[in-house]
Amino acid sequence: MKKHFLSVTKPFVHQSLCMVGVLAWIATIEQVVAQSPPGPGVGYTNTPLLPNSQWRVHDKYRPRPTIVKAGEALGQAPSDATILFDGKDLSEWKRDGRKEEAAPWKVGDGFFEAVGGSGSIVTRKEFGDMQLHIEWSAPEVVKGESQGRGNSGVIIMGKYEIQILDSYDNNSYADGQAASIYGQYPPQVNVTKAPGQWNVYDIIFEAPRFDGEKLTKPARSTIFHNGVLVQNAKEHIGQMAHQEVGKYRAHSPTGPILLQDHGNSTRFRNVWARRLRDEVDPWVVMPGAADPKLPGKGKKIVLISGDDEYRSEESLPMLSKILSEQHGYDCVVLFAINPETHTVDPNYQSNIPGLHHLDDADGMIMCLRFRSLPDWQMAHFAKFAMEGKPLIALRTSTHPFNFPGASKSAYKKWAFNSKEWEGGFGQQIIGETWHSHHGKHASQATRGVIPDAAKSSPILKGVSDVFGPSDVYGVVHLPSTATVLLQGQVVNGMKPTDPPLEGPKNNPMMPLAWTKDYQMPDGKAGKLFCTTMGAANDFLNEDLRRLVVNATYWMTGLESKIPDKASATVSDKYIPNNFGFKPATFFTELLIRPIDLVK
Ligand code: MG
Numbered sequence: 001m002k003k004h005f006l007s008v009t010k011p012f013v014h015q016s017l018c019m020v021g022v023l024a025w026i027a028t029i030e031q032v033v034a035q036s037p038p039g040p041g042v043g044y045t046n047t048p049l050l051p052n053s054q055w056r057v058h059d060k061y062r063p064r065p066t067i068v069k070a071g072e073a074l075g076q077a078p079s080d081a082t083i084l085f086d087g088k089d090l091s092e093w094k095r096d097g098r099k100e101e102a103a104p105w106k107v108g109d110g111f112f113e114a115v116g117g118s119g120s121i122v123t124r125k126e127f128g129d130m131q132l133h134i135e136w137s138a139p140e141v142v143k144g145e146s147q148g149r150g151n152s153g154v155i156i157m158g159k160y161e162i163q164i165l166d167s168y169d170n171n172s173y174a175d176g177q178a179a180s181i182y183g184q185y186p187p188q189v190n191v192t193k194a195p196g197q198w199n200v201y202d203i204i205f206e207a208p209r210f211d212g213e214k215l216t217k218p219a220r221s222t223i224f225h226n227g228v229l230v231q232n233a234k235e236h237i238g239q240m241a242h243q244e245v246g247k248y249r250a251h252s253p254t255g256p257i258l259l260q261d262h263g264n265s266t267r268f269r270n271v272w273a274r275r276l277r278d279e280v281d282p283w284v285v286m287p288g289a290a291d292p293k294l295p296g297k298g299k300k301i302v303l304i305s306g307d308d309e310y311r312s313e314e315s316l317p318m319l320s321k322i323l324s325e326q327h328g329y330d331c332v333v334l335f336a337i338n339p340e341t342h343t344v345d346p347n348y349q350s351n352i353p354g355l356h357h358l359d360d361a362d363g364m365i366m367c368l369r370f371r372s373l374p375d376w377q378m379a380h381f382a383k384f385a386m387e388g389k390p391l392i393a394l395r396t397s398t399h400p401f402n403f404p405g406a407s408k409s410a411y412k413k414w415a416f417n418s419k420e421w422e423g424g425f426g427q428q429i430i431g432e433t434w435h436s437h438h439g440k441h442a443s444q445a446t447r448g449v450i451p452d453a454a455k456s457s458p459i460l461k462g463v464s465d466v467f468g469p470s471d472v473y474g475v476v477h478l479p480s481t482a483t484v485l486l487q488g489q490v491v492n493g494m495k496p497t498d499p500p501l502e503g504p505k506n507n508p509m510m511p512l513a514w515t516k517d518y519q520m521p522d523g524k525a526g527k528l529f530c531t532t533m534g535a536a537n538d539f540l541n542e543d544l545r546r547l548v549v550n551a552t553y554w555m556t557g558l559e560s561k562i563p564d565k566a567s568a569t570v571s572d573k574y575i576p577n578n579f580g581f582k583p584a585t586f587f588t589e590l591l592i593r594p595i596d597l598v599k
Contacts, residue, residue, distance in 0.1 A: 077272040084271040096120040116263040126254035128207040129276040137267045138166035140196030146172040151262035157255030161240035167192040179225040184237045187230035210250040280342040283354040284594045286324040286331040294328025295561045299362040306336040307396045308346040310579045311536035312367030317597045326567040332357045345587040355380035363555045369396035378411045388526030390555035395534030398426040399434035429518045436474035439490040448486035459550045462565035467496045468538030475511045488512030536576030573599035
């Protein structure tokens with residue numbers, strides 16, 4: 001496997017909830033449903049890698065840019081903008097201050113107007129890096145002079161002021177003119193229109209970055225005033241200050257936009273903002289550690305997360321880290337990616353980019369739940385299975401696929417509820433499809449009990465104390481040719497010290513972990529390991545982690561090299577979230593990049 005650049009140093013930033021106006025958002029999602037995820041399309045797989053990039057020149061698999069619908073006319077909001085004033089009301093704004101108070105400014109016909117002395121107003125939503133469009137006009141009747149004429153200001157994050165001033169025939173100081181970075185940089189030219197006419201600002205703002213209290217990258221503004229470039233990627237010296245040099249003080253990565261009340265009746269209209277997008281790597285590559293003695297060296301494992309309930313987007317990066325750093329495997333972790341945001345979204349059922357990594361993989365670890373992947377993605381998965389390559393299936397992977405009624409998928413019979421291929425891929429290949437919660441969900445935990453017949457299995461080396469908060473699954477279709485390595489004991493409670501549940505639920509116990517052979521119709525024979533445990537918080541249990549490590553050795557032909565007690569050390573930064581479903585937009589608001597999940 002090629003060594004890829006991996007930007008592990010990017011800080012984990014939970015960006016806040018500043019995505020898009022609801023209507024624009026719905027419009028965008030409709031487009032997404034209509035056109036995505038796009039196929040791999042035209043491109044190359046044999047061109048050189050770009051410097052500091054995992055992408056090749058003209059890379060076939062590089063995600064295509066998100067499709068955004070432009071406004072009808074220049075200056076109108078595109079489909080992914082957050083509309084901050086729709087011409088009617090100031091509901092997106094509030095009065096600046098600690099208290100929750102409605103914006104006290106006047107709304108007129110298609111505009112709003114500052115009311116001198118009423119206070120500044122701020123957006124309810126917060127922004128970091130953004131493109132801001134705002135139109136303003138100074139009062140038609142000129143009153144006052146210098147900084148007293150039509151003064152307001154766009155104060156981004158409540159700290160970085162782009163000046164608004166009636167600079168038409170106004171000899172006030174240069175770094176206080178309209179479109180100046182107030183107190184720091186005058187605009188390159190003065191294109192302010194006469195009082196009463198509308199001015200347009202298009203501001204591209206990059207928020208400053210801090211490491212703790214230390215500034216690592218200053219704020220930067222590029223400004224077009226009435227279509228004319230007046231600030232070209234100017235670095236702010238510090239926060240806005242009057243009669244002194246502005247300084248930086250560390251603050252959160254997002255903040256509201258403030259419009260200044262400077263006592264003048266400045267008017268505003270057509271205000272919208274767009275969050276800037278970084279190209280997000282849609283998967284994580286973790287090359288094996290350098291030590292040539294590590295048994296996994298030279299072998300490639302693809303870990304595929306994509307379940308909306310058990311947080312595999314958290315557990316699989318952690319397992320990948322153990323396998324690559326402690327055992328030498330080259331790993332790639334894939335995620336459910338929302339094509340609208342290009343970020344991790346387990347609720348998005350029909351896109352897992354990077355499945356082509358399976359083509360040259362030596363093994364797969366999957367934790368999927370009810371996915372409806374497009375045919376071109378499924379094709380890589382199918383090829384892998386047809387070649388009889390080995391795999392590990394975790395938790396919901398007994399029911400990895402769902403192709404509901406109208407689906408035209410070529411893989412429809414792989415669905416968990418298939419009648420044509422009874423129970424689909426889960427039942428036919430893994431050994432079970434979705435059946436039931438055998439233990440009570442979220443109130444009866446699971447303990448793994450090793451049956452006598454399995455005690456000498458190398459996969460159980462160093463594994464004696466398996467416990468996790470997920471419940472025991474009902475498993476009733478497992479063929480007798482499977483080898484059960486663990487039985488699932490239903491625990492009467494959620495603590496490791498809680499006793500087994502009395503009664504028939506534990507007599508007999510359900511299979512909890514097994515190995516079995518598999519063969520796709522007309523495919524080559526292969527083998528797999530499955531455990532119906534595998535919630536992210538189950539993996540706080542060291543022996544469960546070790547079980548998966550051992551199973552990885554087993555599936556990659558290293559059975560004889562399984563250590564007596566394989567290393568399965570987890571970082572103390574691994575603090576998994578509990579299982580459970582999240583609202584539809586939960587992840588699109590968090591904007592988690594795959595790399596953010598490597599801890
Ligand atoms: Mg001002």
